[in-house]
Amino acid sequence: MTYSISAWGIVVESLFITDIIFSFRTAFIDKSGQVIADGRQICICYLKTWFTVDLITSLPFDLLTFTLDVKLVQMIKAVRLLRLLKLGQKMDRYTQYTSGVLILLMSVFLVVAHWMSCIWYVIGQMEMNWDVGWLRRLGNDINMPYHAVGAVNAPSGGPPIHSVYITSLYFTLTSLTRVGFGNVSPNTDAEKIFCICIMVLGALMYAVVFGSVTTILQGMYSHLSPRRTRTDDLPASLRQKLLEHIQITINNCLDIIEDQKKD
CATH class of the missing domain: 1.10.287.70 (Helix Hairpins)
Structure with missing residues (x-):
């Protein structure tokens, strides 16, 4: 029995490989909150984190159909679900x-x-x-x-x-x-x-x-x-003055509270 590589499989594997290439050139944020754009540091960080997962999920599994059972290959393809872990980590963005x-x-x-x-x-x-x-x-x-x-x-x-x-x-x-x-x-x-x-x-x-x-x-x-709130009906200049007055009042109240704590 002969097998053929599907066009959809080629597209998916091409996208995964392209993602690996871009990941080697994508800046990241370190633990201190700084953006790291240095190419060497980006490569080191990527190799230590997601490179192994991305490489495994990017393997051309369709080529295995020439040597293995098709159903077995479909089960092996489930390893691509590991990329969901990468998505979950970036979910907060x-x-x-x-x-x-x-x-x-x-x-x-x-x-x-x-x-x-x-x-x-x-x-x-x-x-x-x-x-x-x-x-x-x-x-x-x-x-x-x-x-x-x-x-x-x-x-x-x-x-x-x-x-x-x-x-x-x-x-x-x-x-x-x-x-x-x-x-x-x-x-x-x-x-x-x-x-x-x-x-x-x-x-x-x-x-x-x-x-x-x-x-x-x-x-x-x-x-x-x-x-609508009442402030929405006010002119823009008057609404701005009102907000400034409220802010000044809040600051004065906070100063009074701090003075009372010191006494």
Whole structure:
């Protein structure tokens, strides 16, 4: 059997390698809060911290398909999840911006949906011996049924992989968002158990992610609220004088408190 390197794999590996190159030329902030732009210090710091992780995750795993089983290579690719540790360390940079938090929350939601859809596909393959499994039902519904071939009745045929993934992602998203149209449904025990887990996870994510999005959007558009403070109705010059008077009063009060403490 021959294997080909996917274009998507080439793009991902190219981006990872490019990231390594840029990391050798990217300034960093040391423990004292100073920005270090010296090339030698940048290289030393990067080699001591994230270089090993970045190098491992940038290896061309698709080339291993010529010598190893494809499923085994897909499991080895999971090592790329180590890059999430690097993202988590830099998370505080993006949480200061509202747009960054929104993008981050939606990205987390989509990544979890992708992972769940992959698990749903694996369960469908495991339940292939059952005629009521979701993969077989999908093949029958679109007139692309699976056929058993060989002595071990290995399945062949069926829908193309992109159609299977789209259906799996569609089912996962409808389950996580608690919509559930029912046109893709669990039938075997394993599929039902997974569905229970994904609905519990969906309820939690729906409350956290979309609740946070609602709070952020309310903060973004709070200035458009018809309710305004009284100071907003004052002229700019008068409002500035009022703020200065308040600041002077606060400073005087603090001075009085300090004098009383000394006495």
